[in-house]
Amino acid sequence: MTTDGVDGARPARGRRADGALAHVRAATAQAHEELDGGLDVLHRPWDVELHRRWLELTLGLLDPLEASLERWARTDPAALDVAARSRAGMAREDLRALGADGAAVDAVPLCPDAPTAAGRAQALGLCYVLDGSTLGGALIHRTAVAAGVPERACTSLVGRPGAGRRWRETAAAVDALGAPGDAAVEEMTATALAAFAAYRRWLAPLARTTA
Template identity: 35%
Template sequence: MMSMALAEAPVFPALAPPLTLRLRQETRDLHDRIEANARFARLMAPDLTLAEYRRLVARLHGHYAPLEAALEGMAHRLPACLALHRRLNRRAALAADLSALGFAPDDIAALPRCEAFVIRSVEQALGALYVLEGSTLGGQLIARHLQATLGIGPAAGAAHVVPHGAETGTLWRDFRLALDEGAEAAQFDPDAVIAAARHAFDRLDRWVAGA
């Protein structure tokens, strides 16, 4: 017979999954939608043209320039361990790429930009950073494809593809750790971070798919 002590053993609640696992699971549909985005899908096509690539780089510049500016404005509220000065280098790399691809300074300044990002909370900043940082992970594969199909390397129009260079893995690991530890310590609302990441994915997809 089961002892009374065993029968009345307390039931402990299951531990919440790490925030980074929830983010991956709860943004999967939007991540898949971006991969199916016609312009992003063409990036890895064997017959990618230089004209297509130039249009995509111009479009990405219009997205990342205002996003990084908004994130810089939140730097004082984010953990110093995130080292934003090492992460927010996409707009500079895109501007250099556009120049290498034949855009004059006036042309770059005149490119359309998406509406300014409004980031007022730590959660909104972390959600946007999750999308920004996650996009660096496939950079090496894309870089090799661009070199093979268009003969374009980092100094010739593809610097933004691997913006963190050799630091990519380290910066991604540190970011994931900061998210999981911060959520576990209740430093921010995990649900709000997920909502912000979904919004950031959706906004990137709509902007790149636009005219």
């Protein structure tokens, strides 16, 4: 997973440099850097087998994270559109495009300790990480396709059209949550950190040090 270039180092237009978005970005910067540095997906040889393993492991995280967001959305009338953000089903189709049958796809292990969204603050923490990874996935998409991976097996990397707009919606919702130091903002930030930690643990088999 990478979100390099997703949000940039400077606050987006209309965003406060000392707001909740800036706070969660700063608080997760080291975790983000350690995750991307360990995977180094943009500077390593890519092939169909590595891509298959990437899809299996990311599916194992996306499925429980997105299921938790779906449960939240059913209880929050102001919830973000989690269906439009969902990529687990796309990852399953990507695996099928590589030749996996239904039984193999159904047997993909799911992360047992992925963070959950019991409320809006936690849900936004998950969306912050997941929406960022969707935008960053465009970089991995180019790497995979250039290496000969069929493009039809790369759909989950970029998600559905409108990823940039959805990221802006998430950023606005994060900033509207409150100010740094508020309980909701700290809860959102803690959940984002937990999501980065889950990604790092679960994707460890793909880390360059174990390749």
